Amino acid sequence: MIDRTIxxxxxxxxxxxxxxxxxxxxxxxxxxxxxxxxxxENDQLDPFKKAFEADNPTIEIAWVRDSTGxxxxxxxxxxxxxxxxxxxxxxxxxxxxxxSMGMLExxxxxxxxxxxxxxxxxxxxxxxxxxxxxxxxxxxNTAEGKKANKPVPTSWAxxxxxxxxNSIVMPNPASSGTGYLTIAAWLQIMGEEGxxxxxxxxxxxxxxYIHSGSAPxxxxxxxxxxxxxxxxxxxxxxxxxxxxxxxxxxxxGLGWELEVTAIVKGTKNLEAAKKLADWAATKKAxxxxxxxxPIVAYPGVAITPPNYPPNLEKVMVKNDVEWMAKxxxxxxxxxxxxxxxxxxxxxx
Amino acid sequence: xxxxxxxxxxxxxxxxxxxxGGVVLLAGVLLVMLxxxxxxxxxxxxxxxxxxxxxxANYVSYFSTPALFQSALNSLHVASITTxxxxxxxxxxxxxxxxxxxxxxxxxxxxxLIPIFAxxxxxxxxxxxxxxxxxxxKALLGDGSIYGIDGIVIAQVFYCFPHATLILxxxxxxxxxxxxxxxxxxxxxxxxxxFTVTLPGAKYGLISAALVVFTLVMTDFGIAKVIGGNxxxxxxxxxxxxxxxxxxxxxxxxxxxxxxxxxxxxxxxRLVQRKQVALLTARAVPLVPRPKFARDVLFTMFCLLVxxxxxxxxxxxxxxxLIKYWPYNLSLTLENYDFAKFDSxxxxxxxxxxxxxxxxxxxxxxxxxxxxxxxxxTRGFGAMRGVVQFLAFLPMAVPGLVLGLGYIFFFNAPNNPxxxxxxxxxxxxxxxxxxxxxxxxxxxxxxxxxxxxEFEAVSASLKVPIWKTFVRVTAPIxxxxxxxxxxxxxxxxxxxxxSVIFLYAPDTKLASVAAVNIEEAGTTAAAAAxxxxxxxxxxAVKAAHLVADRFLFARLQVWRRx
Numbered sequence: 001m002i003d004r005t006i007x008x009x010x011x012x013x014x015x016x017x018x019x020x021x022x023x024x025x026x027x028x029x030x031x032x033x034x035x036x037x038x039x040x041e042n043d044q045l046d047p048f049k050k051a052f053e054a055d056n057p058t059i060e061i062a063w064v065r066d067s068t069g070x071x072x073x074x075x076x077x078x079x080x081x082x083x084x085x086x087x088x089x090x091x092x093x094x095x096x097x098x099x100s101m102g103m104l105e106x107x108x109x110x111x112x113x114x115x116x117x118x119x120x121x122x123x124x125x126x127x128x129x130x131x132x133x134x135x136x137x138x139x140x141n142t143a144e145g146k147k148a149n150k151p152v153p154t155s156w157a158x159x160x161x162x163x164x165x166n167s168i169v170m171p172n173p174a175s176s177g178t179g180y181l182t183i184a185a186w187l188q189i190m191g192e193e194g195x196x197x198x199x200x201x202x203x204x205x206x207x208x209y210i211h212s213g214s215a216p217x218x219x220x221x222x223x224x225x226x227x228x229x230x231x232x233x234x235x236x237x238x239x240x241x242x243x244x245x246x247x248x249x250x251x252x253g254l255g256w257e258l259e260v261t262a263i264v265k266g267t268k269n270l271e272a273a274k275k276l277a278d279w280a281a282t283k284k285a286x287x288x289x290x291x292x293x294p295i296v297a298y299p300g301v302a303i304t305p306p307n308y309p310p311n312l313e314k315v316m317v318k319n320d321v322e323w324m325a326k327x328x329x330x331x332x333x334x335x336x337x338x339x340x341x342x343x344x345x346x347x348x
Numbered sequence: 349x350x351x352x353x354x355x356x357x358x359x360x361x362x363x364x365x366x367x368x369g370g371v372v373l374l375a376g377v378l379l380v381m382l383x384x385x386x387x388x389x390x391x392x393x394x395x396x397x398x399x400x401x402x403x404x405a406n407y408v409s410y411f412s413t414p415a416l417f418q419s420a421l422n423s424l425h426v427a428s429i430t431t432x433x434x435x436x437x438x439x440x441x442x443x444x445x446x447x448x449x450x451x452x453x454x455x456x457x458x459x460x461l462i463p464i465f466a467x468x469x470x471x472x473x474x475x476x477x478x479x480x481x482x483x484x485x486k487a488l489l490g491d492g493s494i495y496g497i498d499g500i501v502i503a504q505v506f507y508c509f510p511h512a513t514l515i516l517x518x519x520x521x522x523x524x525x526x527x528x529x530x531x532x533x534x535x536x537x538x539x540x541x542x543f544t545v546t547l548p549g550a551k552y553g554l555i556s557a558a559l560v561v562f563t564l565v566m567t568d569f570g571i572a573k574v575i576g577g578n579x580x581x582x583x584x585x586x587x588x589x590x591x592x593x594x595x596x597x598x599x600x601x602x603x604x605x606x607x608x609x610x611x612x613x614x615x616x617x618r619l620v621q622r623k624q625v626a627l628l629t630a631r632a633v634p635l636v637p638r639p640k641f642a643r644d645v646l647f648t649m650f651c652l653l654v655x656x657x658x659x660x661x662x663x664x665x666x667x668x669x670l671i672k673y674w675p676y677n678l679s680l681t682l683e684n685y686d687f688a689k690f691d692s693x694x695x696x697x698x699x700x701x702x703x704x705x706x707x708x709x710x711x712x713x714x715x716x717x718x719x720x721x722x723x724x725x726t727r728g729f730g731a732m733r734g735v736v737q738f739l740a741f742l743p744m745a746v747p748g749l750v751l752g753l754g755y756i757f758f759f760n761a762p763n764n765p766x767x768x769x770x771x772x773x774x775x776x777x778x779x780x781x782x783x784x785x786x787x788x789x790x791x792x793x794x795x796x797x798x799x800x801x802e803f804e805a806v807s808a809s810l811k812v813p814i815w816k817t818f819v820r821v822t823a824p825i826x827x828x829x830x831x832x833x834x835x836x837x838x839x840x841x842x843x844x845x846x847s848v849i850f851l852y853a854p855d856t857k858l859a860s861v862a863a864v865n866i867e868e869a870g871t872t873a874a875a876a877a878x879x880x881x882x883x884x885x886x887x888a889v890k891a892a893h894l895v896a897d898r899f900l901f902a903r904l905q906v907w908r909r910x
Contacts, residue, residue: 080762094594211592
């Protein structure tokens with residue numbers, strides 16, 4: 001019968017496949033397979049892996065990559081039986097919380113003293129070590145701006161002008177870390193009262209609060225919206241792909257967040273994880289980070305990614321990370337009450 | 349329980365014992381696949397973030413937020429509108445497929461399934477290209493916007509249509525021609541026949557379809573997330589809590605609230621089931637529609653219209669996968685299909701998806717059909733069968749995020765003997781079968797309900813063991829439904845995201861997840877390309893099914909002809 005032959009063939013193929021794996025696996029056996037959880041950009045994974053493995057031929061990186069929220073949720077859900085060996089590229093606010101829950105293996109990487117102290121957890125030994133900073137800025141679509149005859153904004157204050165009514169998108173702080181750091185920056189620059197007053201006014205111009213930190217700049221890039229407030233790297237990469245986009249740094253300053261490395265407590269590959277943590281703090285690694293992020297932990301790395309305005313360090317707001325963590329629930333509750341509850345689609 | 353089931357005999361036969369053992373085993377399997385993982389998460393609703401038991405405090409704080417009420421209202425609103433649109437649409441379509449003489453019936457049937465082949469990203473992308481700010485048909489929306497309730501409803505109708513059509517086609521496919529002949533002879537009007545024969549026969553299917561659509565919309569967060577704008581629904585509330593804030597306790601609370609419709613659906617189903625009697629008695633004569641010009645033309649037009657709408661959305665996505673940069677550079681390219689450029693796993697995740705989908709189709713179909721059969725044909729034993737029925741209904745109402753997290757908590761627990769499954773392909777298969785259990789179970793049950801219990805009675809009196817009747821009579825009669833279930837599982841496994849996103853390991857990343865990641869990175873065209881590859885794969889499998897169906901129908905369904 002036809003189907004029986006198919007089954008037989010499938011079984012043979014399966015057996016052959018097993019044999020191949022069986023033969024091949026001893027070759028890999030000497031290598032330590034390091035499970036790395038990350039929220040790095042997809043296109044960073046290969047170069048990072050290759051560069052690290054070239055320097056550490058006995059270690060093989062196996063990535064588990066997803067968006068920040070998913071990776072953080074996965075790590076925290078796996079808390080009682082961790083599957084990750086090390087975190088390489090996840091937001092400091094998430095990792096900081098894991099540190100306070102005792103989920104991390106403190107380790108001070110060799111050479112971390114060379115790093116900008118702003119990028120260190122400040123604990124001894126370090127619970128996490130920063131790699132780079134990302135920013136929440138304004139993406140403006142120049143083509144749509146020209147069509148609608150709207151000027152390029154230069155400050156946060158510009159964004160509440162009535163001419164931008166219904167043309168701004170920003171991440172929903174309740175679902176996006178980028179959203180939270182954006183409003184936390186406003187509350188820190190303008191003070192609590194001023195910050196909420198600003199957001200009340202801005203709310204009139206917001207077309208949508210999106211459940212993603214990267215989508216606003218992508219939407220602006222594709223002309224779906226005139227202005228997106230959100231993740232800088234996405235805006236820059238869209239511009240490289242040909243989007244008529246201008247990255248605007250509001251003159252009042254902007255919110256930022258660190259991407260960090262941290263070893264997961266309970267890893268069976270502690271030695272290999274330490275090697276990766278060491279490597280992640282080197283100048284070489286930082287030069288890789290600098291291809292995507294304008295600000296990195298290692299001082300004096302000269303590379304800057306394309307499409308960024310210069311001297312970004314100067315406009316980063318003085319960010320009190322501890323204040324951000326402590327007040328998060330309160331701020332999100334207040335934000336939700338003010339803007340999210342009444343967010344049924346506006347009749348235009 | 350069916351009215352025809354006799355009271356349990358004092359001494360149970362070997363068949364009865366075997367069937368009851370089977371039901372208990374089934375309940376155990378469903379408990380491990382569904383009940384326990386769900387509980388592992390939902391129990392967090394009674395704990396604070398540090399894991400201390402705090403009773404109902406989370407519920408109190410959640411119910412005192414005004415935003416909840418708005419989300420719940422929004423969820424009910426969208427789910428009701430979608431159900432009211434989809435069920436009549438799907439009924440007419442299924443009616444056309446089964447009760448009229450439709451040219452190229454197989455083609456229309458295939459097209460009706462396309463939405464199910466597509467990851468929910470696909471309608472999202474296509475609708476933005478069609479009706480977004482830069483969209484081709486934006487003018488059609490007037491001052492409205494696709495971002496918001498209009499967009500959600502359009503996308504949900506697209507997405508739910510095949511689910512309802514599948515159930516209703518099964519419900520309408522088996523009919524006893526003798527009823528129609530009798531009505532004809534008695535001179536009943538067409539309208540009367542429709543309301544007294546056709547509709548009552550399909551009642552179970554209609555109610556199932558409505559329940560499935562309603563709960564699908566209630567629990568789906570993908571569409572609401574991509575196109576919903578500021579329109580908050582319960583499922584996006586779960587997303588905010590779990591992904592946005594890693595607050596599992598509150599996520600569990602919203603997940604629990606979402607179970608309410610499932611409980612309701614379960615009760616309704618029990619009530620309807622009590623009244624459903626077998627349609628296809630042992631003496632039944634299958635209905636073969638006879639040509640009737642006006643009716644056939646009308647229905648063909650209707651099917652053409654629906655198909656055109658579906659194909660427009662698919663076509664838009666295909667075109668979207670071939671352009672360079674929407675909307676500023678529309679020149680064509682094939683680069684977007686070189687997935688290694690956008691995701692380090694490249695095409696590998698596609699093959700993982702195919703392997704996972706095959707596993708889910710084989711394992712899931714066996715489990716679902718045998719399970720539904722055990723539960724339908726076991727005499728007495730109401731309580732245990734009720735447990736199985738309830739477990740089978742649960743996943744429909746569970747947002748994937750909740751099930752996925754529950755799987756982590758349950759299967760990754762250090763003391764769980766099954767934790768060797770964690771981070772393997774096996775857990776992805778198990779999770780997918782569990783996630784899509786309800787519709788498969790309902791399809792099997794609908795098909796089984798239409799078979800006269802007389803078959804079993806006759807076999808029993810001939811001293812044929814019931815499992816032999818199952819293998820030789822019941823399963824072959826139900827083969828079309830069995831294949832439908834297998835295809836349903838395959839295509840859903842190809843597109844599922846929300847649950848498996850928590851469960852894949854470095855070597856088992858799936859194409860559907862890769863597509864979401866690629867889209868998040870802003871490379872919409874490549875994401876569309878991966879979606880198109882997924883659609884084509886499922887379409888090819890479905891085409892093979894249609895061919896096999898014809899062949900098998902010819903051989904195994906001969907008895908249906910007079």
